[in-house]
Amino acid sequence: MRLEYFQMVDRITALDVTAGQIQVAARVPDQSPVFEGHFPGHPILPGVLMIETMAQTGGWLVLAKLRFTRMPFLMQVEKAKMRSFVEPGAALEVSATLVHEGSGYAVINGLTRSGGKKVSEAEIRYGVVPFPNDTLRAAMLETARRVAVPEELLHAA
Secondary structure (H helix, E strand, C coil), X not given: CEHHHCECCCEEEEEECCCCEXXXXXXXXXXXXXXXXXXXXXXXXXXXXXXXXXXXXXXHHHXXXXXXXXXXXXXXXXXXXXXXXXXXXXXEEEEEEEEEEECCEEEXXXXXXXXXXXEEEEEEEEEEECCCCHHHHHHHHHHHHHHCCCHHHCCCC
């Protein structure tokens, strides 16, 4: 996980686009400038970054389901709950289940666990639009390969 670059997902560990489910692994870094101010002497992962991690997890699911033909952008977060502190070095297991995709938007239910314990959850809505440019699409495809999106899902059917 590279917080400063908003690269929250280290790798996809399970992906089933037919069932609309994804699981990813992410390790919170031991050191980050984020922790210098949140909170001095008691560093914890900001809740907004837990939400961003769930949003990116669901975003990978939507991208894979659409075979990278359209881009999901975070539009709304509902029912967000932070259930426990997440400290530097923690291993996170993040999952998302697709609730809706179509009509220009997608909705997922996201859940984050650490050590088998729920630490956050949220319902996340995306606006799903054509890629605004080829540069973004190319960058997303490159990152998809890094996080282990199966190659057959990177191209339109």
